[in-house]
Amino acid sequence: MSESCTIADVARAAGVSIGTVSHLLNGRANRMTAQTRARVEAAIAQLGYRPSRAAQTLKTGRASLIGLLVPSITNPSYGALARAVDDAAHDPYGYRMILGNTYRDPEQERSFLEDLLSHGARGVIVMSSATGGSAFAELARRGLVAVSYDTRRIAANAGFVDHVAVDSVAAGRLATEHLCGFGHTRIALLTAPGRTISRDDKIAGFRAACDAAGITQSCQVLEGRGQSCHGDAELVELGRELAGQVMRLAVRPTAAVAINDMLAAGFMAGLRDRGIDVPADISVIGMDDLFLGTLTVPQMTSIQYPVQQMSRVMVDRIMRRLAEPDLPLMEALYPPTLISRASVGPPPG
Amino acid sequence: MSESCTIADVARAAGVSIGTVSHLLNGRANRMTAQTRARVEAAIAQLGYRPSRAAQTLKTGRASLIGLLVPSITNPSYGALARAVDDAAHDPYGYRMILGNTYRDPEQERSFLEDLLSHGARGVIVMSSATGGSAFAELARRGLVAVSYDTRRIAANAGFVDHVAVDSVAAGRLATEHLCGFGHTRIALLTAPGRTISRDDKIAGFRAACDAAGITQSCQVLEGRGQSCHGDAELVELGRELAGQVMRLAVRPTAAVAINDMLAAGFMAGLRDRGIDVPADISVIGMDDLFLGTLTVPQMTSIQYPVQQMSRVMVDRIMRRLAEPDLPLMEALYPPTLISRASVGPPPG
């Protein structure tokens, strides 16, 4: 018992063959008498036997391990995702999660996916662009099953992977309409440098809502100036910088939609530094609905995503596609919800 | 090439035996002629061969996988840790990281560690209490090598595991002395319900500094009322609640030390809700130095931990102990640093 014991020890203790033990372990208990089964179960319990996942992996070519590729786990929205994915994988499936930070670097992404396969992990949830290039096609051919999260381009492009995302167009529209409902006509959408599908979609939703309200002329998209924005501090800084941009505008917006909560929180801090009151002078609405929303002053109105539900769907999908590789491609869009707090009010004057 | 290729394919392509290929792969290239070596290397490159980690795991009993056990990755301070650990494990060692959220539940902790071993992962970095009980002793006997992070009790108790932590006594003292330096004499230490070693140490440092300044009579420890506090939103809420507590005090402190940034940020938000100005009315200092510090208004003074350095030390230690199991126990305490921002000023009046 000093070293962990094997199926052979169990078989010996129970006076049966290892095949019988294996059958029991793999849900084929019906193929033996109740008595045999009881004996094996007793031996397992008594020895504290736990099958070696490592051996199962080599034998079956499938590890009970799921990958999660994120730009950086330091970003709280990926933290929320990681928790939800871990729960969803562990709870019904008994899988554990390998987490990889790839900093949006295609080389690191490839290396992570390659390593997953090498460890026998066949399923992965991917944020970011990894599922784009031809390297990914190769990985897929070698048996990697990916679901992309919140990056719709992928499915459209490659036709390789299932896709789960929030309906970002709806998110952009929802936020903007909320502002319009308060009477705002000069609204800015705050974004980070660099285009992603979900950002483009948020912008599209924003524009659609502006058009519908007939205020397109007085609305605009503002892009923060900075670089690598997968992390946390960078996004906050970017939000601050955007507050400066807004102040320098000849005609200031009375409300802003930020593409995420970190940016929104930085923006709010930047406004306050400059003596601008939220929501009296400018209303602000974020997206993600992280804990940050309860931490700002005033508390932040935000767009909430059903992260837990989406995570379960992604994990379920991976498991299912592992069993049925020829499943048709799925693209699931989930509706966002508005969480109203205190950072939105009527326009000044 | 459709299925990933094996060492046998490489051997065949190079016209050598698999033993030779394996030798090359395992740094024993000196045992062959330069010519043989070149042929094997060419075959590897040409076939795009990558060794199966899964097979290596079974054969050697060691997976190139490291575990990280945290209460919840949702908490940004664990996010920072996870990133640093992943980097440290991947960069020199080529290891990947299995992340487990265990919510401070001993049963889940045990199950996670058990699974690590089963997957062949032999090293784990542990937050929280997992390394305490007797179940852990058993795991250690079966070959699990753990380093506990920021939870000194462990090493002291069990004598099983190496331990790396910030010097929390110093952190508490540093924060308190900073406040004393501004002339504060009525200082509160803000903590969450439940005792941990690092909390106790922070309190000890706080008390020591108060004693040294001769202000013990007018200083106190305030404990937030709430429950499960491993996550994010709970800590913020607890901070808010503490702001209420402080307001109800007959004699209010003029400064507060919070045991972490989340609590501090919630506290600052709670003060502001009640019209109390930071730092004019009350100075606040946090610990962790997360991105939150740049997000509050005013920006938060905080105590910074050398998380990256500590993560490298933990990973290095695990690797080393895996090679030399009889290494004497290590307990490394790292000094914290004060990051001065704008939430601390002189006491009012």
Next chain:
DNA sequence: TTGAAAGCGCTAACAT
């Protein structure tokens, strides 16, 4: 310097 071969612990096909 190179090759052959014995397993690591398990699954599943096949035999009894």
Next chain:
DNA sequence: ATGTTAGCGCTTTCAA
């Protein structure tokens, strides 16, 4: 209903 066996891909000892 139960047992036997051939590997999964690799490392490493031993032999040549």
